[in-house]
Amino acid sequence: MILKSERLYLRMPVQEDAPLRHEWFNDPQFTRLYLGRPTYTTYKQIEEEVKFAALPASYTGMMELALLTTDNNRYIGNTFFRKINMADRSAEYGIFIGAQDLWGGHFGTEVTRIMVDYGFNELGFNRIWLTVLSFNHRAISCFEKCSFKNEGVFRKAIFSGGTFNDVYSMSILEEDHIQK
Numbered sequence: 001m002i003l004k005s006e007r008l009y010l011r012m013p014v015q016e017d018a019p020l021r022h023e024w025f026n027d028p029q030f031t032r033l034y035l036g037r038p039t040y041t042t043y044k045q046i047e048e049e050v051k052f053a054a055l056p057a058s059y060t061g062m063m064e065l066a067l068l069t070t071d072n073n074r075y076i077g078n079t080f081f082r083k084i085n086m087a088d089r090s091a092e093y094g095i096f097i098g099a100q101d102l103w104g105g106h107f108g109t110e111v112t113r114i115m116v117d118y119g120f121n122e123l124g125f126n127r128i129w130l131t132v133l134s135f136n137h138r139a140i141s142c143f144e145k146c147s148f149k150n151e152g153v154f155r156k157a158i159f160s161g162g163t164f165n166d167v168y169s170m171s172i173l174e175e176d177h178i179q180k
């Protein structure tokens, strides 16, 4: 399955993505911001993650896609729905752009809008939710621009950078979603 945004296309993850993904998930600038990951991930673990992403969403409850630039096929990150629950028509949303030179370049907003549209219009979700570290201002701004609303705080939930950090819970409902 392939989705497209203005400057990117989204395709299934493949093992050729593993070297860059391994680099990103062992970069302290990245792992500091990306919730729920250890600071070190083995290459084997990365390969397992890519393998898992290729399994059917009906089995894994997860749909993950790699992000590539349309102009030069550069692999820059991933996006996904996981914990897909069709009884509640809900899923958790995630995104990471590993290419740090592109942070703040509006790719996150571009992808999130496409995924939210796809989640509501094609997958039939009623609620898309996420969690984000309270100091990850860039990510919060990106999600707010895409109409996610802050719905609560998990106080001091994550120990990172030598301190306990708050985590925000954010969501967007189908009724909040403006059809384009």
Ligand SMILES: CC(C)(COP(=O)(O)OP(=O)(O)OC[C@H]1O[C@@H](n2cnc3c(N)ncnc32)[C@H](O)[C@@H]1OP(=O)(O)O)[C@@H](O)C(=O)NCCC(=O)NCCS
Pocket (backbone or CB within 6 Å): 030, 033, 034, 035, 077, 095, 096, 097, 098, 102, 103, 104, 105, 106, 107, 108, 109, 110, 131, 132, 133, 136, 137, 138, 139, 141, 142
């Ligand atoms: C979070 C992420 C997906 C956002 O994508 P992005 O392309 O960098 O973000 P965008 O450019 O679309 O939007 C970010 C916004 O935050 C703003 N911003 C950047 N740094 C900021 C800061 N320190 N404080 C407040 N706002 C900030 C930008 O100006 C931009 O807003 P604008 O469009 O009004 O200028 C990407 O930066 C990323 O993957 N980071 C590392 C991993 C991560 O944090 N993943 C999310 C975990 S929940």
